[in-house]
Amino acid sequence: MSFTPKYLRKAFRLAEKNIDKGGGPFGAVIVKDGAVIASGVNSVTCNNDPTAHAEIVAIRKAAKKLQSFDLSSCEIYSSCEPCPMCLAAIYWARIDAVYYGSTKNDAQAIGFDDSFIYEELKLDNADRKIKMQQYLSDEALAAFTAWDNKTDKEVY
């Protein structure tokens, strides 16, 4: 599929309406085979869920609808360039393409931390503002060894 303006405009309308409902100014729709299969709006404050960005909400709904964690052949239209959480979720979901309107810098200009988090993720763990420490690495590998040895696992 190529870019289709009406789906991005739908994401814009969702974002605008969500402000009136007390949510953040972000909306997203997921399209498969030329039809919208799911949409989402930022529900962080309304639902007390820091992960409830528009794209995450839409991905979770689309996966539930398709009864699959694999959204290959889907495309996401987001009112804003996805933050690192949402972009990584898009990779995990194997979505084909991302079409967006405003940028992470636009989001930063109105008070959202998208650009800051992108910069943090580029750094080594020790250089990040958040404390990140590895411990008990030998014990940790037991789970991975068990997974690696399991013959009937569902790989994803």
Added chain:
Amino acid sequence: MSFTPKYLRKAFRLAEKNIDKGGGPFGAVIVKDGAVIASGVNSVTCNNDPTAHAEIVAIRKAAKKLQSFDLSSCEIYSSCEPCPMCLAAIYWARIDAVYYGSTKNDAQAIGFDDSFIYEELKLDNADRKIKMQQYLSDEALAAFTAWDNKTDKEVY
């Protein structure tokens, strides 16, 4: 709080038990004021939810329990170094510290894409393997302008 081994070992046990239940080999617990307030296991395949990594599941539960999207003064113990989706979620949730056992490279060695996604996020949009394109940037800003002008918004 400083690192407390028993919480990380709890995350390891959750990861190991989750394999037997058909899930991925990942577990996480969130600690506040010296007590576990939430835990999570990877439920991607079991729940058909590509966002259901252990850390995301634990964050959503902790936020629901505290009735707040702000998990300041909480720490997360994860069996594995968080992937970019989970680490960004940790930033959004304002968690204070991350303690982990195995690394993103260990995860990659048993077939998980954590390292690949970290590398992709460092690139400019045009250089990524996924198609990312900006359109209708002027129209997109209407939502952000409305947000910026709103006086009674809940900032986060």
